[in-house]
Amino acid sequence: MFKRVGWSLLILLLSVLTLGYVFRMPITLHFVAPSLQDSGVELHCLDWSLTTNLELHVQRACIGYQGQQLELADITVNTKQVIINRANLRLATPASSAGSSAATKLALTLIENRPLLTVNRLVISHPQLAKSLAISVHEPILNQFAVSGDITARASLFTDHVTGQVKLDNELVSKVKHIARLNINSQNRFSFDGVGLTLDSQIDGQYAAELESCAITFKVNGNVSSQYDLNTKRLTLDGQQLISSLAAQENCLQQIAKLTTDTKQQQFIAKQTPLHWQLQLPAQILWQDNTLQLDTVNFVAATSELKVNNLNVNINDLPNSLKAELAFSLQNDEIKKFNLAAQIAAHEAIGKYQLDLVQLPDFIVEDAKNLTSNGEFTVNDIFTAAYGRLSAQFAIGKLTINELVVNRYQGTLTAGINKQRYLTAALDS
Numbered sequence: 001m002f003k004r005v006g007w008s009l010l011i012l013l014l015s016v017l018t019l020g021y022v023f024r025m026p027i028t029l030h031f032v033a034p035s036l037q038d039s040g041v042e043l044h045c046l047d048w049s050l051t052t053n054l055e056l057h058v059q060r061a062c063i064g065y066q067g068q069q070l071e072l073a074d075i076t077v078n079t080k081q082v083i084i085n086r087a088n089l090r091l092a093t094p095a096s097s098a099g100s101s102a103a104t105k106l107a108l109t110l111i112e113n114r115p116l117l118t119v120n121r122l123v124i125s126h127p128q129l130a131k132s133l134a135i136s137v138h139e140p141i142l143n144q145f146a147v148s149g150d151i152t153a154r155a156s157l158f159t160d161h162v163t164g165q166v167k168l169d170n171e172l173v174s175k176v177k178h179i180a181r182l183n184i185n186s187q188n189r190f191s192f193d194g195v196g197l198t199l200d201s202q203i204d205g206q207y208a209a210e211l212e213s214c215a216i217t218f219k220v221n222g223n224v225s226s227q228y229d230l231n232t233k234r235l236t237l238d239g240q241q242l243i244s245s246l247a248a249q250e251n252c253l254q255q256i257a258k259l260t261t262d263t264k265q266q267q268f269i270a271k272q273t274p275l276h277w278q279l280q281l282p283a284q285i286l287w288q289d290n291t292l293q294l295d296t297v298n299f300v301a302a303t304s305e306l307k308v309n310n311l312n313v314n315i316n317d318l319p320n321s322l323k324a325e326l327a328f329s330l331q332n333d334e335i336k337k338f339n340l341a342a343q344i345a346a347h348e349a350i351g352k353y354q355l356d357l358v359q360l361p362d363f364i365v366e367d368a369k370n371l372t373s374n375g376e377f378t379v380n381d382i383f384t385a386a387y388g389r390l391s392a393q394f395a396i397g398k399l400t401i402n403e404l405v406v407n408r409y410q411g412t413l414t415a416g417i418n419k420q421r422y423l424t425a426a427l428d429s
Contacts, residue, residue, distance in 0.1 A: 053078075067092040077115065084119045091126040103230040106194035108159050110143055117145075131175040150175060161193040181208040197228045203242070214252035220244045234288040239281030246277040246299075264363035272330065274301030290316045303332040319383045320347070334358065349379040349388075370397030375413075389416035 044062035051057050058075035069092075074085035119137040135149035143157040145164075150172060155164035168186040173179065184205035191198045200223070207218045222242040228235045253270045260266060280298040287293075291314045299306040307327040314321040323345045330338040336358060342351030357371040375392030392413045399406040411429035 051076075080115055082115045082117050084117075085121065087119055087122040089122060089124045091124065093127065103195045106160050106162070106192075108157060110157060110159060112142075114142070116140075116142065129176055130178050133172075133175055161191055163189075163191045165189050179207075182206075195230055197230075199226045199228075201225070212255065214255055215249040216252070217247045218244070219247075232288065234286065237285040237287075238283050239285060240283045242281055244279035244281065246279060248275045250275070262363055264361070268334075268361045268363060271332070271334065272304075274304050277301050290314055291321075304328070304330045326351075334361070344382065347381050347383060349382045350377075352376050367400040368396045368398070371395070381419075385419065387417050387419050387421075390414070 042064035044064060046061050047059040049057050049059070056075075056077040058072065058077070061072040061075065063070045063072070069088075069090040071088045072084055073087070076083045076085075116139045117137065118139065119135075122135050122137060124133040124135070133150040135147050135151050138146045138148075140146065145155045145157075147153040147155070151166065153164060153166040155162060166188050168184065168188060170183055170185070173182065173184060182205070184203070186201050186203040186205070188199055188201045190200075202223055203220055205220045209216050209218070220242055221244075224242055225238045226236060252275065253273065256266045256269050256273070259269065278300045280300065282295045282297060285292070285294045291312065294308075294311050296307060296309045297311070298308075305328070309325040309327070310323070312321070312323045324343075326340070326342045326344065328338075328340045334357070335355075337354060337356040339354040340351060341353075342349045353373075353375060355371070355373045358369065360366065360368045360371065371394065373392055373394035375390060375394075377388060377390045379386050379388035381387060390413070394411060394413065396409040397407070399409050409429065411427055413425065413427050415423070415425040417423045
């Protein structure tokens with residue numbers, strides 16, 4: 001009697017276990033999916049089984065989180081390792097929301113004893129990627145990961161931050177977004193605490209552009225550090241250790257012909273136009289709310305220098321939002337000194353200048369030697385139909401007009417041009 005009841009209970013238990021194993025997928029989804037949904041994670045599919053070695057083998061798992069889709073396939077789980085042979089991650093651009101929650105500091109719960117993770121192949125796709133990225137992830141030591149493939153990186157997890165290194169090169173850039181004539185290599189160290197991202201980079205890059213048959217090459221080499229805050233969306237760059245240069249080809253001088261048809265004027269302008277510039281960046285460059293701010297940036301050539309101070313501009317409101325202070329200086333064999341300083345704001349430029357010439361250029365018929373001048377100017381609607389006024393004092397050591405010779409001439413010139421393009425001028429000597 002008891003033997004028969006015992007066999008019946010055993011058969012019933014085996015039947016329940018068999019049915020539970022046969023219907024393991026819907027049962028697992030029924031109990032696991034609701035608990036994951038509380039964290040915003042959606043479990044769409046899960047197909048698992050036990051191997052003869054009592055290892056858990058997951059044939060397929062489908063997970064969704066805030067529009068991102070992750071598909072895992074051929075997973076082996078035991079007490080020492082979690083091996084994922086294939087994975088596909090489809091990223092989506094999250095919809096912007098004014099009520100989105102603020103980022104918070106990391107507070108990771110790192111299990112001291114858990115299986116190490118290996119992902120043999122992970123394919124990452126995004127609508128804005130030129131090509132999908134394929135990587136492998138290996139965890140040789142607990143909470144330390146090595147990434148290889150299209151991305152070369154290392155990362156270490158801590159309870160309150162993540163640190164690591166990542167390499168950026170032409171091959172990776174071309175898969176993210178194809179940019180013709182760009183060559184770049186950089187080694188980057190990063191640290192992320194959940195709110196702020198700090199990046200220290202060693203960059204070696206070159207970009208060649210061509211504007212109307214004018215070839216321009218921009219080179220950059222050196223160290224740059226940056227910080228980005230997820231909550232304020234504020235990016236801060238320190239570029240003072242970067243060595244940057246801008247070089248234009250000789251054929252760029254052919255564009256001067258569009259300004260004037262006079263050969264002598266073209267030659268004079270070409271002599272005053274440097275083709276090679278060094279760029280000196282400041283210690284702090286700010287980017288926030290589509291607005292660029294920097295204290296100073298210098299463009300230095302052999303005989304010229306341009307300083308841009310207190311630059312503030314919103315790229316979505318160009319040129320209306322442009323505010324800057326400019327200081328330009330030029331000195332060569334023909335121009336002993338030329339200094340110009342101006343403030344630009346609200347489509348208006350207000351400034352002063354100083355000029356010291358050995359003699360007038362060849363394209364001017366009159367002959368004047370040892371000419372000096374200084375004055376003030378205002379230009380309105382500088383980016384459209386410019387108009388304004390000029391007040392200048394000048395002195396000429398020797399002025400020759402036909403057979404008339406004047407020594408030590410001094411005068412004051414007042415000139416203006418209005419919106420209707422009418423020019424007025426008055427000379428007081």
